[in-house]
Amino acid sequence: MAKNLYEVIFENDHLIAINKPAGLLSIPDREQSQPSLKDMLLAKYGSIFTVHRLDKDTSGVIVFAKDEITHKYLCQLFESRAVEKYYRAIVHGSPAQQKGTINAPIAEHTALKGVMVVHRNGKESITDYEVIEAHPSYSLVEFQLHTGRTHQIRVHAKNIGHPIAVDELYGDGKPVLLSSIKKKYKLSKHDEEERPMIASLALHSYRLKFINTDGKELELIAEVPKTFRALMQQLKK
DSSP: OOTTSSEEEEEOSSEEEEEEOTTOOSSOOTTOOSOOHHHHHHHHHSOOEEOOOOOTTOEEEEEEESSHHHHHHHHHHHHTTOSEEEEEEEEESOOSSSEEEEEOOEEEOSSSTTOEEEOTTSBOOEEEEEEEEOOSSEEEEEEEESSOOTTHHHHHHHHTTOOBTTOTTTSOOOOBOGGGTOTTOOOOTTOSSOOOSBOSOOEEEEEEEEEOTTSSEEEEEOOOOHHHHHHHHHHHO
16 A cells, blocks of 8 residues: 555544545445445554545545444544534635524435535525635635535535535636736746646645543544645735
8 A cells, every 4th residue: 555645633542533635535435446444444554434525626624434433432432413514615705704503405406416516405505604715716614514405515605606616516616726816927947837836625624623532522634735825925925
């Protein structure tokens, strides 16, 4: 298996928390198209249990249980919404309100499999958001999930008119290029074409907070990818 493909944030005898890179499956897909994070952990630990998952293109904190009792406990926490879940994302534009709550029910698109839409007959879906850093072209926003619908943050970000950058399903899917934000951008001599600053979905599972099996609060944080920070630095200039 690839070495150092993932970073361990926290580990004890009962659970392990990983900072998952974008582009890596959390758990195997039906086609077994590529090794998943779970496969890698199984190879290392011999026994690992899925608690929740992140989309392949979403990076950040993900938790796996190491035994059945912890698995049952953590699954109940997630199902009963007893886990605080915070994500950070680069969105297009700058939301007018600094913070707010998006309460818009989500359902699967009737014709497009795997695509979700805001629909009055959908399931209750609630997301809080707060703008951390705003710029006219792109902003860094923190989202807190109160429900766990498929693609919830991506659908809700689109719903308020600020889709997540490089989102092929709910945005334009185009990579973030320095030339699009820097007027006097010049390609370096060594490059034939411009390399994107952000080339995949700009959504990151930033922080999870819950009461652990020992009765103490556990807070797990995975810092946002360097690409997010680099973009914000460029936008300040």
